[in-house]
Amino acid sequence: MVGCVSLVRAVPKQHIRNVWEARKVPTEFELLDKEDPFSYYRGKSEKFANMTPEDRVAKLIRIGFPIAVTSGLIALYYWREEVQKRVPPLAPHEHTQTNWSGTRAVSTKRFFQPETLEELESLVAHAHRSGSRLRPVGAGLSPNGLAFDKDGMVSLAHLDKVLSIDPANRRITVQAGARVTQVLEALRGHGLTLQNLASINEQHMGGFVQVSAHGTGAGLPPVDEQVVAMKLVTPALGTLSLSADSADPADRALFRLARVGLGSLGV
Numbered sequence: 001m002v003g004c005v006s007l008v009r010a011v012p013k014q015h016i017r018n019v020w021e022a023r024k025v026p027t028e029f030e031l032l033d034k035e036d037p038f039s040y041y042r043g044k045s046e047k048f049a050n051m052t053p054e055d056r057v058a059k060l061i062r063i064g065f066p067i068a069v070t071s072g073l074i075a076l077y078y079w080r081e082e083v084q085k086r087v088p089p090l091a092p093h094e095h096t097q098t099n100w101s102g103t104r105a106v107s108t109k110r111f112f113q114p115e116t117l118e119e120l121e122s123l124v125a126h127a128h129r130s131g132s133r134l135r136p137v138g139a140g141l142s143p144n145g146l147a148f149d150k151d152g153m154v155s156l157a158h159l160d161k162v163l164s165i166d167p168a169n170r171r172i173t174v175q176a177g178a179r180v181t182q183v184l185e186a187l188r189g190h191g192l193t194l195q196n197l198a199s200i201n202e203q204h205m206g207g208f209v210q211v212s213a214h215g216t217g218a219g220l221p222p223v224d225e226q227v228v229a230m231k232l233v234t235p236a237l238g239t240l241s242l243s244a245d246s247a248d249p250a251d252r253a254l255f256r257l258a259r260v261g262l263g264s265l266g267v
Helices: 013-023 039-049 053-085 117-130 180-188 205-210 249-259
Strands: 095-098 105-108 135-137 153-155 162-166 171-174 229-234 238-243
Touching (some): 117 238, 162 180, 180 205, 229 249
Antiparallel strands (some): 162 171, 229 238
16 A cells, blocks of 8 residues: 555564464363263263253253254244235335325335225234335325325225115215215116215225215215115234224224224225
């Protein structure tokens, strides 16, 4: 290196030899008895038997701890490999989600659109096992980007069926991805409509309810109060069926909370 000077202090060779000899560590070799090849191991066993309990514990810890750590790391490696096999495939390119007003946008490779309830349950269960975030996202009407999360989003756009209509009891059962306009069209043929609407009718019904959307009119309740029953796919408890007339007070309380859960209690 330019600008550096190395200084070495000269010492006699004999001094170096003496230092080297002093640093040598004597090594003992125990030879096996040809007539009794197991005598070596028997001696070790007797030595262990003559130890105090404290020394035995210390020796076992010295021997067992590295083995336990190594075994744990190997098990963790294979467990992660197995978990990775069950990871839903990532999108080949980043998906960019933008809200209606164009004021919020987020890009992620973890954007899922399940087509069946079973696929949705699998996604939520995997997110729970792996500790990853997964936010349900609707049509993106909210101006604040509430459901946008670069770590992962799930859209129910493909779960958009109108399942049944009961004109006598004025009830309709729909999947959460059905748009408000679809529901209105389905009800129109029965002379029915929704009690309250927002100024836009392209929302997904799930998001429409979760944010407690509303129109105008002091005497009209928000749309979540029109919900009488729902299914909620949760991370830890699986799929729950909740209703306003449940016999269990705890279920009724959870139902009231889940109607406007903002996607935080499940999908």
